[in-house]
Amino acid sequence: MTLTAERGLRLLRPRIRRPDAWLGIIVVLLGWEAAGHVLTDSYVVAAPSQILLYLANEWQLMLRALWVTLGNATAGFVLGNLAALVLAALASAWPRSERVVTGLALIVFCLPLVATGPILRVFFGPGNGPQIVLAALAVYYTTLIPLLVGLRAAPDSWFDLVRSYGRGRFSALVHVRAMAALPYLFTGLQIAAPAAFLGAMVGEFTGSERGMGVLTIRALRALDVEMTWALATVATAVAILAYLLIGALARRILLEDPPVILAMPTQAVGASAAWRDTGLVVLLVLLAWAGAIWLFDLNAFFAKGPIDVVEALFVDPDAAQTRAALGKALGETAMFLIPGYLAGLAAGAGLAMLLTLVPALSHTAMPLAIALRSVPIVTTAPLVVLLLGRGAIGTITLVAIMVFFPTLVACLHGLRQTPGQIFDVFDSFAAGPLTRLFRVRIPAMLPAFFAAARMAVPASVLAITVAEWLATGGGIGSLMALSASLSDYDMLWSSVVLVSVLSALGYALVAFVEQHVLTIYAPEQI
Amino acid sequence: MPPDRTPPPEIVCTGLGKTFQGGTEAVQALDLTFESGQTTALVGPSGCGKSTLLRMIAGLEEPSSGSVSIGGAAPLETRKRAGLSVAFQDPSLLPWRSVHGNIALALKLARKPVDSHSIDQLIQLVGLDGFADARPAELSGGMRQRAAIARALATRPGLLLLDEPFGAVDELTRQQLAQDLPRIWEAQGTTTILVTHSVSEAVLLSDRVIVLSPRPARIVTDIPIVLPRPRTQEMARDRTAADLIEQVFSALSDSKSEAEKPLAAQ
Amino acid sequence: MTHTPLSRRNFLTAGAAVAGVSALGFKPTLVQAQTTVSLQLSWLHSSQFAGSYIALNRGWWTEAGLEVSLLPGGPNAPVEPPVVSGTALVGISAADYTAAAVAEGAPFKILGVAMQKNPFVIASLPANPVNEPADLVGKRIGMALANTPVLQALCSLNGVDINGIDIVPTQYSAQPLLAGEVDCLLCWETDLPVAMTMQGVDNLTMLMADHGYSVHSQTYIATEDTLANRRAELVALMSGEVRGWEAYRADTDAAAALTLEMYPDAGLDLETQKLQAARQVPLMFSDLTDANGFGWWTDETVAANIETLALLGRTVTPDLWDRSILEEVHAA
Known part of the structure; x- marks a missing residue:
């Protein structure tokens, strides 16, 4: 019932091994360079050479901004993934809660950044609060879902083994599920890394003194095409690097490549159970919402x-x-x-x-x-x-x-x-x-x-x-x-x-x- | 160690039955006693419910009717004090642990001291010397099964449940194991229940062979195996053993043809 | 201020000390020790707020016993809520946004008006200029759809039929004008036109304030409660602002340079900031402020504001403006 991919899965390794791959990339870059020069007057594209020139001149500014945003993104990444781990452990230790946990998680994940940003800023006041929370919100769901799949990605006989020695759910979680879920966790983390960066950038839009998001707004307003593209390039490079880094870490730790699983397969349940769980999710959301307003006054x-x-x-x-x-x-x-x-x-x-x-x-x-x-x-x-x-x-x-x-x-x-x-x-x-x-x-x-x-x-x-x-x-x-x-x-x-x-x-x-x-x-x- | 001194348990199944959701009846009201310290082989046609019976004795499957007593205790109780071990059909080695690590895990789960030296001895015994640090993925199917047997023995259980443990083991190793294992069981003092397809293996390894009918499993014949120990492969050619093997074979084929008659009529 | 123990503001915010003091019954009538307050800006740091930077940099607030932190805004930054919740003592808003917040129940008063003239302009290129509202007819105008009421008000004030104008939704960029997607832009005098000039693109602007669009901008807002109970801090804050902006006017280039010095991470360009700082002056200073001081207004300018705000669908009364703090500042 799970997309059991634990065996024999090849990670689609983004490692470029063949000359024709390089050829493709070179063609893309050349086309981009040409477009940058042809379209100068329309203020839309900066050529790779112009971007590099900008980065060469402004690397200190860019590095400082990157440092700030990366710091917030990392904090959010850690918090969001910890939240995912806790939620997954909860759902695993108490399987009946799984549908409610994922339902709540989905609702929170669906909250629009555009609106949660200012609300978080009011809540946290000045500082890095919204940046970190938005980064955390951007990552926890994409980690939680593969993790839940991973926690079940073990044959029944492994659990029988644990039970045959008289041990229960907790031992199964520690000795079997946690390890079996590790490849899935890494898959989630890989997707999460760029998302955290995005969350931190959007968080800066709610009022921040520095960071990549601040510079992006500035560049757009100032019609600074080179700066806009340079920022996009740096953000993309960071996102890809984070992706590769986690992939490399995973290959070092894991025996197999991380599976490419993006979402949990849906579970067939009875209509009444589905309605009950949905009702419970709605109730909990309403309680949390009203409760937070009351609690934090x-x-x-x-x-x-x-x-x-x-x-x-x-x-x-x-x-x-x-x-x-x-x-x-x-x-x-x-x-x-x-x-x-x-x-x-x-x-x-x-x-x-x-x-x-x-x-x-x-x-x-x-x-x-x-x-x-x-x-x-x-x-x-x-x-x-x-x-x-x-x-x-x-x-x-x-x-x-x-x-x-x-x-x-x-x-x-x-x-x-x-x-x-x-x-x-x-x-x-x-x-x-x-x-x-x-x-x-x-x-x-x-x-x-x-x-x-x-x-x-x-x-x-x-x-x-x-x-x-x-x-x-x-x-x-x-x-x-x-x-x-x-x-x-x-x-x-x-x-x-x-x-x-x-x-x-x-x-x-x-x-x-x-x-x-x-x-x-x-x-x-x- | 205390478990060594307590006598191996007697297992009593009373009216034991299992009907799965959806109505498939796997085991039908079995009354069966496995005597203390004996090795009993369960043979029967594929899918007859042997494994279900074994799982019920281990308490991994809840019976629909009847009960199991292991030396007077419920299976759950026995498991909790690490009184039994199961070697599954699928070796179920955790892929991220080495052979040594998998055996150590069993001791850890059983809350027994992890003694590296005795683990190495077991590894040697099942013929895996040199593979202690190998991961399951590096082993052949038969080697994995041997590692699983070593793991099952490691906790020195009073009750050992083996579910077709030699399925993927090559013939030569199988003969070697058939000679060595009973010695350990005797030394450790275990009651052993062995599910197997191989009639000769059943006869040569056990003190008693129970032939089960096709689903739902009922007892067709209960044959005591009176052969001297230690047993060797040569004994299979011995007259007494050959007779016993023949006896089990015919019981097996009788039960099969009996079951196929109503099927053919349908 | 609330006394609920769970309120995190009581623990965390800058106002916590003050809250504690007032809870104990000492109403601070004079600011003696250093009191920490925040001023919520309406946008990212730039020379748009350079007067405040001067006040901060020269220690004029510290002299008055006030530790001021300047909270940056941004495209998704709330400005009014921090003032309502007490995170910020004063916020920089605009008459139309303030009116909207008041309509939603926020107890705001306008304490001062930094931009006497609203900075909204219609920017166009010399080849196809918009010099007066009538020129808009038949043109494609790029603007945020959210600003449609602003254009509507301009049209009403000048007898122009808005249906004759083709509105193209754009956001945050002069690029559509340069790419020829639109003929003109509705934007700020100090924003996109400055960017175009810096890119070497000749452009011209029609200031909407010169055509009857009277909406005070960059207004200082505070809650009625603050106005009643924390006057000393408000006076100290506003007098720093007044001094800062007077100094700004004296040397806008220095003000721009200070902005870059204080906020090196904001990605600002010195020349752009100088130009922006210079272009801001005519919006902030007038005969009225020369006669009465920075931030001033009269019953007449308020009446004009009420009229324009009515066109924007906002009903306000003159008591939204409270000049008492400013009067105290300028009397001193």
């Missing part, structure tokens, strides 16, 4: 509780207007979000299939895809909008990019999952590559595809709200930023509730489709 001017939101949406004299404004903004967002999400999924899965048909290409594509998956959205959003404009195309592309890379990586992995013997059987019938793709590979790919599709829901919501806020100025992302600046905290909290709930519902919807499709194509995965 937050001012009613900006801290709106569940009752305030219900009143704002249904009771107040302007409730109809509030609902209309939210509906309009959500509609605008959906217009870009849904096509972008679907396009990203289709492109990711499509390219993965194409690459298996033309294996030579994958040597360039794979490391590139893994690297680009780590690029922080805050730096890409302005670049994509610079390149493609503020209209539908730019926004849809941005969402699609956020969905595309994780999907591609997951699908490539899934496509490679097919056991060799099955191909031998097909070969014995002289089946062509297309037949093999459709009959064997795609069904084998589906579980990984859906795992990516589920995790892409919150990611795409994050992408679009950031894009709307920083670049296009429309939709729910902009509404949230505007509500905060106009002190319309009823609207802000209502938006947060709606965005979180809709993201979680989107996730559930994908999980629903997943279950039905997998029942047909990959029954052993359920």
Whole structure:
């Protein structure tokens, strides 16, 4: 029932081994350099040489900013992953709590950064609090989910062994589960590292004296294309380095490569249990929300509780207007979000299939895809909008990019999952590559595809709200930023509730489709 | 050590039965006693419920009816004081621990002192000298099973449950083990229950062979094996042993054909 | 201030000491020892706030017994909430944002007005200029959609039909104007036009304040409670501000240089900051301030503000402005 990948899994190592891979990268760089020089007057692209020149001149400033942001990102990374460990241990020690724990974790993960940022700033006051917390919030879910898979990724007989010596759950956790989960933990950590950096940068937008996020805003406003691209380059390099570093650490510690698992397979449970758990999650969220406001004595001017939101949406004299404004903004967002999400999924899965048909290409594509998956959205959003404009195309592309890379990586992995013997059987019938793709590979790919599709829901919501806020100025992302600046905290909290709930519902919807499709194509995965 | 002095337990199954969720009946109301210090082999056709019976005795499977007593105690109690060991069909070695480490873990789980020297002796005994620091992935299937047997012996349990422990072991090693293991059991004073496919192995290793019917498992024949110890492979050619092997074979095939009749009629 | 033991503000914030003192019954009428207070800025550090930096750098607040920390803002930084919650003694807001917060129940008063003239401009390129509101008709204007009410108000004030203008949503960048995606931008005098000039792009700006758009900007706000109970600190803070900004006016280049010196990590460019500092002067100083001092306003300017704010959908009364602190500062 788990995507048991503990055996024989090859990490898609982003190590470039072949000359043709280098060739691809050189071609990309040359094209970029040329574009930078041709498009100077449009203030959109800085050539690699210009970026290097900027970095050579301003390396001290950049290093100081990097130091600050990296420090916060690291603190958030540690805290977020510790939280994930604690939650996973809780769910493992008390399995009945698992669905409630993951439900709560999902809701918290779906909270829109644009809105949580200012709320955290008010809560923490001046300092690094929001940067660290946003970094932690950005990582804990992507660690928790693989960890939960990993904690179950052990054959029953290992647990029988522990039981046969009269030991219980705790010994199983210490001696079996913890070690079995280690590869999965590393997978989570690899994805988490770039996310922490992103969280720390966004945190700086809430009021900070220094850091990469501060410089990014400054560069955009000052029309400093070199600085904008230099920042994006440094952020990307750091993200990729962190990814590689954790990968290297994992290879040193682990006996096998970390599995490429992005999300937990959905569990089939009875409808009544599902409703009970969902109800419990909602109840706990409401309690935590109202409780935090009461406990920390937050001012009613900006801290709106569940009752305030219900009143704002249904009771107040302007409730109809509030609902209309939210509906309009959500509609605008959906217009870009849904096509972008679907396009990203289709492109990711499509390219993965194409690459298996033309294996030579994958040597360039794979490391590139893994690297680009780590690029922080805050730096890409302005670049994509610079390149493609503020209209539908730019926004849809941005969402699609956020969905595309994780999907591609997951699908490539899934496509490679097919056991060799099955191909031998097909070969014995002289089946062509297309037949093999459709009959064997795609069904084998589906579980990984859906795992990516589920995790892409919150990611795409994050992408679009950031894009709307920083670049296009429309939709729910902009509404949230505007509500905060106009002190319309009823609207802000209502938006947060709606965005979180809709993201979680989107996730559930994908999980629903997943279950039905997998029942047909990959029954052993359920 | 105290466990050595206490006599090995007598195991009493009373009305022991197991019906799985979904209605499959694996074991049907068995009344069975395994005598103290004896080695009993359970043979029967594939999927007849032998393993389920073994797991119920270990308390790893909750019986649907009846009960198991291990020297007067419940299986859980016995497990808690490390009174039993199981060698599973799948060697179930933890891949991140060496052979030595896997055996040491069993001692740790059993809350017994980890004595490196005796672990090495066991490793030598199962013919894995030189592989103490090897990880399971570096071993062949048969070597892994031998490591699992060493692990099961390490805690010096009163009750040893072996579930087809020689499935992947090559013939030569198997013969060697068949000679060596009973000596350890005797020396340690264990009651041993062995599930096996091999009729000759069952006869040569045990004091008693119980032939089980196809699912649900019932006792078809209970054959005492009166052969001198220590036993050697040559004994298989001995008249008495050959007779016993023949006897078990025919009981086995009778039970099989009996079970297939209603199946064919369906 | 609350006395709930669980309130973390009581433990952690700068105001904790003061809270403790008032809880014990000593109402500090005179600031004697060093009191720590915060001033919440409305944006990232830049010469936009250089007057405050001068006051801090020259120790004018310390002389008055005040330890001031300047809290930076940012694109996602809350400005009004820290003032409401007491994290900041005073915040830098603008009349329209203050009015919005008051409508949501925040007990704010405006204590001083740093920008007499609102910094909103319509920026365009010389080849296709916008010199007056009527020129906007038929043009594509790049702006944050959130600022639509601002454009609407400008149109109403000048009898221009807003439907004749093509609004293109943009955010935080002059790039759409340079790329020809739009003909003009709604932005700040001291922001995108400065960036364009620094990039060597000739541009011109039409200050909306010159066409009837009267909204006080960079206003100092504090809560009614603070105004009633912490007057001494407010007076000390504001007199430092007044001195700082007078010094700023005397030498904007020095002010810009100080900004870079104090905030080397803000990624600022000296020339840009000098230009920004210089362009800010006409917005902050006028005959009115020359006659009455920095931060001043009159009933007439307030009336004009109320009128423009009404066009923005904000109903306010003159008592949103409280000149008592400023009067005390300038009387001294």
